[in-house]
Amino acid sequence: MPFKSFKIGKYTIEKPIIQGGMGVGISWDQLAGNVSKEGGLGVISAVGTGVYKNRKYLHGKEMIGKEHRPYEAINFYSFTALKKIFENARKICGDKPLAANVLYAQSEYNRVVQDACKAGANIIITGAGLPLTMPEAVKDYPDVALVPIVSTAKALRILCRRWQKTHNRLPDAVIVEGPLSGGHQGFKYEECFLPENQLEAILPPVVEEAKNWGSMPVIAAGGVWDHDDIVRMMELGASGVQMGTRFIGTVECDASQVMKDIIINAKKEDIELFKSPVGYPARGVRTQLHEDIEKGTAPKVACISNCVEPCHRGEEAKIVGYCIADRLTDAYDGIKETGLFFTGANGYRLKEIITVKELMDKLMNGEDKQNDVEDA
Numbered sequence: 083m084p085f086k087s088f089k090i091g092k093y094t095i096e097k098p099i100i101q102g103g104m105g106v107g108i109s110w111d112q113l114a115g116n117v118s119k120e121g122g123l124g125v126i127s128a129v130g131t132g133v134y135k136n137r138k139y140l141h142g143k144e145m146i147g148k149e150h151r152p153y154e155a156i157n158f159y160s161f162t163a164l165k166k167i168f169e170n171a172r173k174i175c176g177d178k179p180l181a182a183n184v185l186y187a188q189s190e191y192n193r194v195v196q197d198a199c200k201a202g203a204n205i206i207i208t209g210a211g212l213p214l215t216m217p218e219a220v221k222d223y224p225d226v227a228l229v230p231i232v233s234t235a236k237a238l239r240i241l242c243r244r245w246q247k248t249h250n251r252l253p254d255a256v257i258v259e260g261p262l263s264g265g266h267q268g269f270k271y272e273e274c275f276l277p278e279n280q281l282e283a284i285l286p287p288v289v290e291e292a293k294n295w296g297s298m299p300v301i302a303a304g305g306v307w308d309h310d311d312i313v314r315m316m317e318l319g320a321s322g323v324q325m326g327t328r329f330i331g332t333v334e335c336d337a338s339q340v341m342k343d344i345i346i347n348a349k350k351e352d353i354e355l356f357k358s359p360v361g362y363p364a365r366g367v368r369t370q371l372h373e374d375i376e377k378g379t380a381p382k383v384a385c386i387s388n389c390v391e392p393c394h395r396g397e398e399a400k401i402v403g404y405c406i407a408d409r410l411t412d413a414y415d416g417i418k419e420t421g422l423f424f425t426g427a428n429g430y431r432l433k434e435i436i437t438v439k440e441l442m443d444k445l446m447n448g449e450d451k452q453n454d455v456e457d458a
Contacts, residue, residue: 085312085446088299088321091227091254093179093204095322096121098312099445100257100301102326103183103207104265104424105129106407107414110336111167113329114181115174116438125181125207126171128194131163132387133411151386151408155189158387158407161197168201179204181229186211187266187360187390195219199226209259210266210360212237217249227254231303233261233268233279235287242295255299257324258288262305264327264426266362271355274363281305282318289319307428309448325445327426332438338416342435344369344423350430359399359406361392366424374420375403381420384408 087096101117103109105127114124132152152158164182171180182198184191187210195206199220208216209231220226230253232238238256245251260281261267261274273279281304289300299321306315306323315323330337330345348367356372358364374380380403385396389407392398399405406422413421425432436444 085316086321090123090179090205090229090299092225093227095123095179097442097446098316098322099123099442100181100303100322100324101125101329102263102303102324103127103129103181104326104330104337105183106133106410108330108335108337108341108424109183109326110134111170111174112334112336113332113438115171116332116334117329117442118171118175118178118180120439120442121178122442123179123181123205124171124175125183126164126167126198126203128159128164128182128184128198129188130158130389130407130411130414131167132157132160133414134160134163134167151411153386155388158389159188159190159194159197161201164194164197165201168198168203172202181205181207183207183209185209185390186213186216187392189388189391192219196222199223205229205254207231207257209257209268210362212241214241214244215248217245217251221249229253229255229257229301231257231259231268232288233259234284235291238288238291239294252295253298255301255321256288256292257301257303258285259324260284260302260304262365262427263303264365264429265424266358266360266364267355268362271363274355282314285315285318285320305427307431309445312445327429327432328441328445329438330425330429331432331435332441333435334438338414340416340418340421341413341423344418345425345429345432346435348425348430353425353427353429357402359393359396359402359404360390361398364424365427366422367429369421369423370419371404371409371422378403380404381408 099122103125118124182203302315302320303324383399409422
């Protein structure tokens with residue numbers, strides 16, 4: 083099956099591959115810039131930008147405590163750092179489309195979306211909650227395309243009705259994400275394992291629902307791994323796919339080498355769903371951190387950064403036993419003992435580090451065909 087380009091709003095995505103937004107510091111300038119350079123859509127995560135490049139881009143009371151964490155949401159979601167990340171990515175990909183991923187559950191959502199628009203994002207992608215008010219955040223940026231993430235056709239229908247009523251606007255594309263993705267899920271823990279919630283089951287109804295609202299492309303996400311998976315999603319009606327974990331295994335990925343090594347060395351049984359302060363189950367690699375949480379010896383929760391609204395200023399973090407901002411920052415800093423390392427269910431299949439260009443070629447042409455090219 084030949085892969086075709088498609089449009090998100092006014093922006094043409096040459097190759098139907100969107101790199102998933104991964105924070106803290108997994109998909110920033112180097113990864114996103116190179117994915118867009120190679121014809122996919124690079125996605126910069128707006129999460130935790132205050133820790134970018136050794137915390138050089140903070141304001142006011144910059145850091146607090148021995149762990150040197152950004153103080154309050156204004157610093158954890160730093161505009162100056164986000165702007166610098168976009169500037170660096172643009173040096174790599176030029177004027178090709180770049181997206182920002184902004185979580186609906188995060189603190190100061192509207193402000194961070196507007197920061198991303200000012201920094202140069204062409205497209206905003208939002209999940210971690212149904213983003214019913216998303217158009218309000220971009221009302222001053224009419225050229226910025228909007229892409230919500232949903233898990234059901236019903237969610238897309240509710241969202242389209244609300245957007246049309248309140249802002250006379252519809253999504254420019256929609257991502258439907260199954261429960262094999264890394265990080266936070268759109269289903270409750272038990273629901274993640276039901277056959278009717280798997281990507282192959284939820285994609286076709288979303289494709290049909292999207293037809294009721296015009297011609298928005300549908301992008302499949304959650305467990306997509308290789309060329310054959312992409313073909314399968316296209317046959318089910320998707321215009322493109324979003325992939326996160328596979329891009330962690332690239333030279334250009336902004337994640338620490340420690341994180342890359344942990345995922346490469348992980349076995350299938352090491353990858354689990356965990357409770358999260360965000361209120362959704364999250365998937366990652368079981369490490370020393372989770373053993374310490376169970377023993378009650380994990381680092382204490384201080385809620386320095388106030389990163390997500392559902393955590394209620396650290397109350398939910400205390401219940402689950404860890405601060406997600408601090409532990410993701412440890413992963414970015416390469417601290418193996420206390421880091422939180424998110425990955426999709428297929429993370430155990432990651433066995434090598436290659437360039438973004440090599441990965442894109444494999445995804446477009448197939449693993450075997452790419453090997454034939456390399457051997458020629």
